[in-house]
Amino acid sequence: MSVKQNARVYYEMYGGIPPEATSQYVHVADLLLDIGGWAAADRGEDFQLSVYGRAKLGGANLVTLLQRKVSRPAGNAKWKRVHVVKRNSDSRIQCVVARLELIADSFTAPDSTGLTFHYDDQYDTADAPPWGVRIKRANLYCTSLHGDVRPHRILWHILDGGGFEYDGPTASWEPDQMAFVDLPKDRWEALDEINGMLGWNYHCWDGQTVTFSLPKSGTVHQVDARDPRSTWNVTESLDETYNAVRVLYQNAKGKPREVVIYGDTSAIGIVRADTLQAPDSIKSLKAATRFGNRYLRAHEKRQVSGTLSLVGYDPDNPVEPDPLLIKPGDVIEMTGPASFLSGEHEVTRVTLRPLEHAADVEFGTNSKRFDTWLARLAVGAKSIKRR
Secondary structure: OOOOOOEEEEEEOOOOOOOOOOOOOOOEEEEEEEEEOOOOOOOOOOEEEEEEEEOOOOOOOOEEEEEEEOOOOOOOOOEEEEEEEEEOOOOOOOEEEEEEEEOOOOOOOOOOOOOOOOOOOOOOOOOOOOOEEEEEEEEEEOOOOOOOOOHHHHHHHHHHHOOOEEEOOOOOOOOOOOOOOOOOOOHHHHHHHHHHHHOOEEEOOOOOEEEEEOOOOOOEEEEEOOOOOEEEEEEEEOOOOOOEEEEEEEOOOOOEEEEEEEOOOOOOOOOOEEEEEOOOOOOOHHHHHHHHHHHHHHHOOOEEEEEEEEEOOOOOOOOOOOHHHOOOOOEEEEEOOOOOOOOEEEEEEEEEEHHHOEEEEEEOOHHHHHHHHHHHOOOOOEEEOOO
16 A cells, blocks of 8 residues: 555445435444554554445445454464454445554654565465455345345345234245345335245235245145035146256356256156256255255146135035135145045135135146246246257
8 A cells, every 4th residue: 555545445235225225224244354464563553444334435434333453463474364243223324435544643654674575466375565454255234134134034024114024934044145136126026026936825814914834834625526605717737747857057156057856756657857047046056956946846746726716604514614714825625526626736826805705716826836936037037948
């Protein structure tokens, strides 16, 4: 660095955020630094490192997140490792600036006599400056999720901003990458996009709590094929049934990779494979495998889809299901001597008609829901059918 000149590093959120987004600001700054230099041990009162929070890049320093003098360990070591985690509650902070500042009243350039310099241009082996800071890692957590971005917490955050509460499973994994390219985004659309990867079911019965459930984890409703309250519309096909999938993706270094995942072959008795070009958010083998398994959950079974309309309810006959109590995640099973729909089929959507005490129930459409989610991803994920 030049004598008497401050050095600055600007770390601004990519793409920026709307100024009115009061919940999106720098909640936590997590910095891993090397501080030191060959003159820092002898002249530890000359420079300091300051990390400020600002509303915008050219704005005023509103919050001081870190301030410490630049020094180094005794002996031959030129650098001292410093890990800083600072929390911030000022909702105006949307930009972080690191500055190496001269604080001495008078300054004399240090004498480098006797030092050996190698003039290596690689950062990890380069000569240390008289005073310097290396930023080894910098993470800004700009929502109340902080660093814990598991899917259920993402769903909770989306709902919390809209005045709703989350209730449902706890996920154990974190996505490699997630970015909404169009901001602000409708909360319902954002919720659907996140849940598309999970394949969970959700409903909001009380107007406040949105309840998520795992597939086929709800109540089994048996409906007699002869029930005069019921109207059935059912289709089945093997056209979209696949029990193996090849997932094409790029790793974190941009190198093309692929993984083949196999599922259940009982539906068609042979191996039938599909090929998927994974979205850009898939950057690892683990994420690609999870993506492929999500696809197989929706496609490895015989594709049965349809609707059931139930009208009316007799409280004296508890065997007959109440239409208003059927929820996504429940299961429909047709019974009776005229039964043509075998097995249990997951309820994926329910449209209530309370004034008629009726419900229109969609089931067996999980594959269509996955394909819809895949097709609308802005990053261009697409299905490459078997050739």
